[in-house]
Every structure is written in C-alpha cells, then in structure tokens.
Amino acid sequence: MTANSVEIRGLDLAFGAVEVLKDLNLEIPEGEFLVLLGASGCGKSTLLNCIAGLLDITGGQIFIKDQNVTWAEPSQRGIGMVFQSYALYPQMTVKGNLSFGLKNARFAKAEIEERVARAAEILQIQPLLDRKPAALSGGQRQRVAIGRALVRDVDVFLFDEPLSNLDAKLRADLRVEIKRLHQKLRNTMIYVTHDQIEAMTLADRIAIMRSGAIQQLGSPDEIYNRPRTKYVAEFIGxxxxxxxxxxxxxxxxxxxxxxxxxxxxxxxxxxxxxxxxxxxxxxxxxxxxxxxxxxxxxxxxxxxxxxxxxxxxxxxxxxxxxxxxxxxxxxxxxxxxxxxxxxxxxxxxxxxxxxxxxx
Amino acid sequence: MDTTGRPNPLFRNLSAKIAAIPMILTALVIFVGGTAWTVIYSFTSSKLLPKKLFEWTDVINIGDWSLSIPTGIVWKSFVGLQQYERLWNTNRWMVSIENLFIYGLCSLVLSFIIGFVLAALLDQKIRFENTFRTIILYPFALSFIVTGLVWQWLLNPDFGIQSVIRGMGFVGFTFDPLYSADIVIYGVLIAGLWQGTGLIMVLMLAGLRGIDQEIWKAARVDGIPAWKTYLFIVIPMMRPVFITTLVIIASGIVRIYDLIVAQTSGGPGISSEVPAKYVYDYMFQGQNLGQGFAASTMMLLAVAIVVIPWAYLEFGSRKRG
Missing domain, CATH: 2.40.50.140 (Nucleic acid-binding proteins)
Incomplete structure (x- = not known):
C-alpha cells in the first residue's frame, strides 16, 4: 500500500435532488499540504466537511490512514479542524478551550497539561492561556483554534478558510505561520480557501474545484504554467x-x-x-x-x-x-x-x- | 463674539428631544407618579374614595394679599402601617403569597426546562418543524381567560380527563386538582404552562439558532457528546436569551390574575388566591382602597427586591466580555 494519508473514492453527496459532489476521487499522500481552491459554492468546504465526517455522504468511501472511516464519528477519524469563525467556546479560557476535548476523552491530567503546554509553546500562546476568547485579537483566536486541533495529536489537519476573517496584514503573517507549522509537524493538511495567493504559497498541491468536481490537481507551478482548463487559467493569476x-x-x-x-x-x-x-x-x-x-x-x-x-x-x-x-x-x-x-x-x-x- | 464655540449640548438634537417629551411626561406622571401616589395612600384609611393624608393649617393672610403660607399640617387619615399590619394578619393574603411562591417557582423552573427541551428537540433539523412550532406556540394565541375556561373543563372530574379515563374502564382513577384545596394551584400551573411554554420555546429556539453552527462542528470534532455540548457550551452562550426569558416569565408570574379568575375564582374557598386578585378585590369590590394599596405596595416591594440587585449586577458594572 502507498502511504496515503487520506483517500477518497467515488465520493457523492446530494442534498435532496441537488448534487453537490459528484464521483470525486482524491488521494493525499502522508505529509502533504493540499489546498482546495475554488469560488464560493464550488463544494470545497462541503468536501472538507465530508472528510471531517460532519456531513453524511450519499455514496463512496473515505479512508484516513488506510482505515475506512466513511461512517466513523468525526472524533474517531484522527482529524483536527480549524474553522473560519474560530468556533472557540466563548465562556472557557484558552486553556479550557484546548483541554475540553481531552478532558472529555478522559485523558490523564498530566497528559493534558503536557499537550496543552506543547501546543501553547508551538503557537506561542503561553501568555494567553488564562484569557477568555473575547479578550483575544482575531489572530490570537485563530492560533487558539489551531491549538485545539494540535492538542488532539491527529494525523490530518483540516482548515476551513481559517484566515478569511482576518485583515490583510494578519492574514499574511498567519499564512507564514501555518506554513512553518506544517514544516515543523509534517502532518497532512487539507486547507480550503478561495484566496489564490494563500493557495499558491502554502500548497504542495492545489485542487481547483468547480461545481462539485476537481478541475485540476497539481503543484502550484503546474497550475500556474499549465492550467488544464480555461476555468483554471481564468481563476489563477x-x-x-x-x-x-x-x-x-x-x-x-x-x-x-x-x-x-x-x-x-x-x-x-x-x-x-x-x-x-x-x-x-x-x-x-x-x-x-x-x-x-x-x-x-x-x-x-x-x-x-x-x-x-x-x-x-x-x-x-x-x-x-x-x-x-x-x-x-x-x-x-x-x-x-x-x-x-x-x-x-x-x-x-x-x-x-x-x-x-x-x- | 465667539460664534464658533461648541453648541450647548442641551440644544443638540432638539427636535428629537421635543418629540420625546410626551412619552417622558407619560412615564413620569402615569408610572412614577401613579406608583408614588399608591404608596402614599397605602398609609391612609381610604375606603371607597381616597382620603386626604393631611391638611395644611394656620393659613396666614398678609394684608389684602390672599397669600397663604402653610405653617403646619394636621394628619387627617394617616394611619401609619396599620394597613400593612392588617394585610399580614389576613389569612387570605398569606395564602395568596404562598400560592404565588409555589406557582412562581414551579412555573419558572418548568417553563425553562420544558421550553428549552422542546427548542432543543426542534433544533435537530427535523421534518415539519414549522408545523410543530406552530402547534406548540398556538396556545399562546389564546388569552388567559380562554385558557382558564378550557382547563377548568378539562380538569372537571365530571366531563374532563378523569371522566374520559374512567370511561375507558379505570373506574378508580381520580384526577381533580381544581377540587382539592391542597393541589389546586398545580391545576392552575398546568394551564399556565400549557399556555406559556410555547413562547419560551420560541425564544429559546431563536437563541439556539443564534449559536454559530461551527461551534457545534468544533464540539463534534472534539468528540464532545451533544448533551455535554448543550450543558457546557451552548447554554452558557445563551445567557442573554435566558435573561430576556426570565424577565418575561417573572413578569407573567407576578401579575397572574385572569387565569385564576377564569379557572377557579380563587377557590375552593380561598385556596387558589393570588396577590393580584387580592389587590383587585379589595380596591374595586371590597371598597377598601387603603388595603388594596398596601397589598400592591407589597407586590412592588417584592419585585424591587428581585429586580434591583439583578439590574445592578447586569448593568451596574460595565465589564462586558
């Protein structure tokens, strides 16, 4: 077997009569940074939610680390997810946000402390641990959200437009930070965005999506220099x-x-x-x-x-x-x-x- | 002359201020004035008509000027706390207070729980949600009078629930809360909840819908079960909705009157009396304004004891997160 971290076979998703994703196939090798890029409504976030298990798919199979997780609960899939709106638990401190999932999974106290400390160190949010999310800036909140995925010690990170709510300067800073994080952790990361600069700078490979199908899957260089369809050529650049x-x-x-x-x-x-x-x-x-x-x-x-x-x-x-x-x-x-x-x-x-x- | 100086802040938005005057006057005269008047006259022995509290004495006329300078007062019908003493020695008032307490506590707790559970159930992306929501909200469209009458019939042992179940063969079945002094208030409570929980559910549902869906997704990815997500994440986030709901439920409890009148008229005996009914009966039927004023002042005091500390906590310190 190849070391595919995530593999999607013939994925279909329909809401009633509306087909959102059609026979979608995707193989993501271990440690790859894959960006799903497309205009609004192309199904990129939907695909990410399917991988996360937040949406029940209509057909096809999803494998993570060669395990068929098609019907597994999100928490059982070995994924961590970062959302556009950060989705932090507002009445808990940063530390509470990071540890709530672990506490719920009955991890030992020392283990939780250690993981939180490690995530806080990687993301440099140690001074913020006792603050509530309301007392954080957008960039800090997003870092905490990444930390919440980090403490779960997962194989695959899913990012759902994580930088869209930030202003341009912060977006550029955090973009670099996410890239650094990927180089450090070498986890598989799947990143949804509509921003072609984010896609070009972060990705090992980019999948350009249009109306529920992947138009082209390739390195940023391929996508830029040899666009496979006119749509891709229009979209990039x-x-x-x-x-x-x-x-x-x-x-x-x-x-x-x-x-x-x-x-x-x-x-x-x-x-x-x-x-x-x-x-x-x-x-x-x-x-x-x-x-x-x-x-x-x-x-x-x-x-x-x-x-x-x-x-x-x-x-x-x-x-x-x-x-x-x-x-x-x-x-x-x-x-x-x-x-x-x-x-x-x-x-x-x-x-x-x-x-x-x-x- | 300096004409470029800052304009007097009193005259800023002048037209808006003028437009607000009638409402300000109404609020001051009707609400504040009326309340103050009621409190003052609760210290009199007023019966059918309000009696003067005191009269000015020693009016002095200076020369031809008909200028009056009051130099003293004579108490006319001032009776001090007599009305209050009488109030607290009246058995009917004590029963009223007890009933309000039981009704209020049960109604508050059950409205919250039932309303929230219904809202949480409706929030599960179910089919025919609109239909269910309408059915549950529908009783709220009925007045308390109609609600009271309907439930009076339903709880009537001769042709209500008891007779139906007896008709099914359970001859020994007894369910007649309105005819038992000990539990009559719970019969009223059933009707009150039936009428009011729909609104609470709608408020809660609006609150639940206001929660970012990504919070739910994040909790699912974290592996937190739904009930824990509700308890530890969603409910704390709904604090503003709960406060609104609390105010609505509490104001409904304190002024409960028409439901009692329609359903039990305070009976059997005086076992389902409530303070608002006590006030009304003394003021307009017992022709004892002083006693009615004293009772309504007590109600005001009770509300103030609850509301003032809360308002202080809520709005006093402006530390908003």
Whole structure:
C-alpha cells in the first residue's frame, strides 16, 4: 500500500435532488499540504466537511490512514479542524478551550497539561492561556483554534478558510505561520480557501474545484504554467490571463489578420487545429528591448493604464480584442503612447473552444 | 463674539428631544407618579374614595394679599402601617403569597426546562418543524381567560380527563386538582404552562439558532457528546436569551390574575388566591382602597427586591466580555 494519508473514492453527496459532489476521487499522500481552491459554492468546504465526517455522504468511501472511516464519528477519524469563525467556546479560557476535548476523552491530567503546554509553546500562546476568547485579537483566536486541533495529536489537519476573517496584514503573517507549522509537524493538511495567493504559497498541491468536481490537481507551478482548463487559467493569476479568440491554423494562431506563431508550444496531445483561445498571462508580455527577442511582436497603443505601485497594468487592443499586460511600475506611460510588445506563445496556453480543455 | 464655540449640548438634537417629551411626561406622571401616589395612600384609611393624608393649617393672610403660607399640617387619615399590619394578619393574603411562591417557582423552573427541551428537540433539523412550532406556540394565541375556561373543563372530574379515563374502564382513577384545596394551584400551573411554554420555546429556539453552527462542528470534532455540548457550551452562550426569558416569565408570574379568575375564582374557598386578585378585590369590590394599596405596595416591594440587585449586577458594572 502507498502511504496515503487520506483517500477518497467515488465520493457523492446530494442534498435532496441537488448534487453537490459528484464521483470525486482524491488521494493525499502522508505529509502533504493540499489546498482546495475554488469560488464560493464550488463544494470545497462541503468536501472538507465530508472528510471531517460532519456531513453524511450519499455514496463512496473515505479512508484516513488506510482505515475506512466513511461512517466513523468525526472524533474517531484522527482529524483536527480549524474553522473560519474560530468556533472557540466563548465562556472557557484558552486553556479550557484546548483541554475540553481531552478532558472529555478522559485523558490523564498530566497528559493534558503536557499537550496543552506543547501546543501553547508551538503557537506561542503561553501568555494567553488564562484569557477568555473575547479578550483575544482575531489572530490570537485563530492560533487558539489551531491549538485545539494540535492538542488532539491527529494525523490530518483540516482548515476551513481559517484566515478569511482576518485583515490583510494578519492574514499574511498567519499564512507564514501555518506554513512553518506544517514544516515543523509534517502532518497532512487539507486547507480550503478561495484566496489564490494563500493557495499558491502554502500548497504542495492545489485542487481547483468547480461545481462539485476537481478541475485540476497539481503543484502550484503546474497550475500556474499549465492550467488544464480555461476555468483554471481564468481563476489563477492576478491580473487575470488574456484570452485571444482565434483559430489554430498551420502557420500559427490566427486572430483576425494577426498571426501569432506557436513554435515551441508544448502540446498536451500533439498539434491540433481549430477554433481556440490563446491565453497569455499579463506578466509574460515583454516591452521595449526585451520584446525584440520574442517570437511575436506588435506595436500597440496605450488605451488605459492602472498604476499599482510595483506594476502598471496597461490596457490595449491586440488583434481587435482587449488585451492587458504588466509594465514596470516606474515606467512612465501615458494614454496614446505607442510601444512594441512581444511574447512567446510557448509560455501561453491554448484552450479548444469546444471542450475548454488545454490543447 | 465667539460664534464658533461648541453648541450647548442641551440644544443638540432638539427636535428629537421635543418629540420625546410626551412619552417622558407619560412615564413620569402615569408610572412614577401613579406608583408614588399608591404608596402614599397605602398609609391612609381610604375606603371607597381616597382620603386626604393631611391638611395644611394656620393659613396666614398678609394684608389684602390672599397669600397663604402653610405653617403646619394636621394628619387627617394617616394611619401609619396599620394597613400593612392588617394585610399580614389576613389569612387570605398569606395564602395568596404562598400560592404565588409555589406557582412562581414551579412555573419558572418548568417553563425553562420544558421550553428549552422542546427548542432543543426542534433544533435537530427535523421534518415539519414549522408545523410543530406552530402547534406548540398556538396556545399562546389564546388569552388567559380562554385558557382558564378550557382547563377548568378539562380538569372537571365530571366531563374532563378523569371522566374520559374512567370511561375507558379505570373506574378508580381520580384526577381533580381544581377540587382539592391542597393541589389546586398545580391545576392552575398546568394551564399556565400549557399556555406559556410555547413562547419560551420560541425564544429559546431563536437563541439556539443564534449559536454559530461551527461551534457545534468544533464540539463534534472534539468528540464532545451533544448533551455535554448543550450543558457546557451552548447554554452558557445563551445567557442573554435566558435573561430576556426570565424577565418575561417573572413578569407573567407576578401579575397572574385572569387565569385564576377564569379557572377557579380563587377557590375552593380561598385556596387558589393570588396577590393580584387580592389587590383587585379589595380596591374595586371590597371598597377598601387603603388595603388594596398596601397589598400592591407589597407586590412592588417584592419585585424591587428581585429586580434591583439583578439590574445592578447586569448593568451596574460595565465589564462586558
């Protein structure tokens, strides 16, 4: 047997006539940090709740550490869970929150003390142990919530959008802390988020979900560079990818009277022809001298620009379609400027119009 | 001249303050004034009509001025604590107090327990929840008068529950609380609970629904059984709802009157009398205002003894977590 920490086979979940998850399969090796990423309502939190055992599934099986836990109680599955709203018990102190589950499971007092002390040390919440959750900041509360999962000494950590209630700065701090925690503990972690930056930075692998199915499962690098579907390509990356509507012909990608060479493009399944979209990330577009080395070059007019500090996003028209690309933030630009841009379609992605799959 | 100074805070939101004047006056005159008047006249020997407590004496006329300066008072019908002495020596009042105590304690405890258990049961994502909620809340739509009459019939041994069960063959079955002086108040209690627990359940249900579902999930992941989650996590979180409920139940207990009138008229004998009925009977039927005032002042005092320490604890120290 492979050392799969969590394995999901043919999972179905339906609420009445509404199918939320359809024949979902997922294998998560020991120690992996898997991020479930998707827009609201795609079923990512639902999937996490199924793994936790908080929702009864309609069909399929769930294995944790090679144990069939499909019908086991959440507490029997060897999982710890961290929630978006922290879900701390408000009238108990931090220590009470950490130890309540253990006390209930009749652990020895010394054992409880030891586990609480260890979790408090890892999360650096020792000074807060005697406070009530109301006297804690959002970041501290979330740390306590993580601690509650930590004291249970579990194999699998489940995070349900744990950082969504925090402000941007704290979110970045705690993100790093969660990553550090994973490196320290080497537990399997499943993390649900709608924030692509969280997903890209934390994940060993990302599963992008859409309407109850996994669209693509792969490393952040794969997801970013070789999105398998147009949806994934749209979802990942900020600013969003450009999609040029056209046709793959023999000489290259034809959009209107512009032809973009496709030399060196990594075809998924051999060269194909037909109507397609060519996806180009705004950050892969070169300008000025750098553009000279690119297989495709074109002179364009700046129509609109959005300065964002580090970059400036420039909007223009390419092959009769709206197109945007990144410029260095310090680059002086004005509406109506003419400049040459260039890109290499080998770094782009082609999606067939009929299937929306990568060509 | 400094015209940019801070405006007088008295005139800030002036229109709102003017609009609030009628309500402030009503509250002061009707509630505070009426209460004070009642307390003062409970020290008089007023019978059918309120009698003057005292009169001013030695009115001095200065020259042609009809200026009156009271220099002293003459007690007219002031009788001190006589009305209170009489009150506490009246057997009927003692029975009333005892009944209110039994009814209040049982009603408070049982309303809370039954209301909470019903709410917890309804909160289990059951089918037809709306139907059950409506059925349980329905008695609350009836007045105490109707409730009292319905339960008077139900508890009547000749054509109520007792006769039905006897009709089924249990000839020796006896259930006639309204006809036994010792337990009549429990007969009233049944009717009161039947009418009132629906509302308590709805309040509790609203409280339960206000609890973050993730708390439940967290408790399940922690392996805490449902009853423990209720006892140690959910119930402490529902404190504000419990306080609201407590106030509603307690005010209902103190003013209990119409249920008694409809169901037992205080009988058999005086065994189901309650303080509010004592007040009403003395003021409007016994034509003894002084005695009625004294009784209602005692009721006010009892409420104050409960409410003031509570309000002090609840609102006095502003240490909110």
């Amino acid at each position: 900020s600013p969003a990818m450009n999609f040029i509507d056209g046709v793959v012909a023999e000489r290259g990608f034809a959009a209107g009277d512009t032809t973009i060479p496709l030399d060196g493009y990594g075809w998924a399944d051999g060269p194909k022809q037909g109507p397609a979209w060519l996806g180009i990330r705004p950050e892969h577009v070169a300008t000025g001298e750098l553009a000279q080395g690119k297989p495709f070059r074109q002179e364009i007019t700046v129509e609109l620009f959005e300065p964002m500090g580090a970059d400036t996003l420039v909007w223009t028209t390419l092959a009769g379609q709206p197109f945007h690309f990144n410029l260095d933030g310090q680059h002086k630009v004005a509406t109506g400027d003419r400049m040459t841009i260039g890109f290499d379609s080998a770094r782009g992605s082609l999606f067939g119009k009929d299937t929306e799959l990568r060509l």
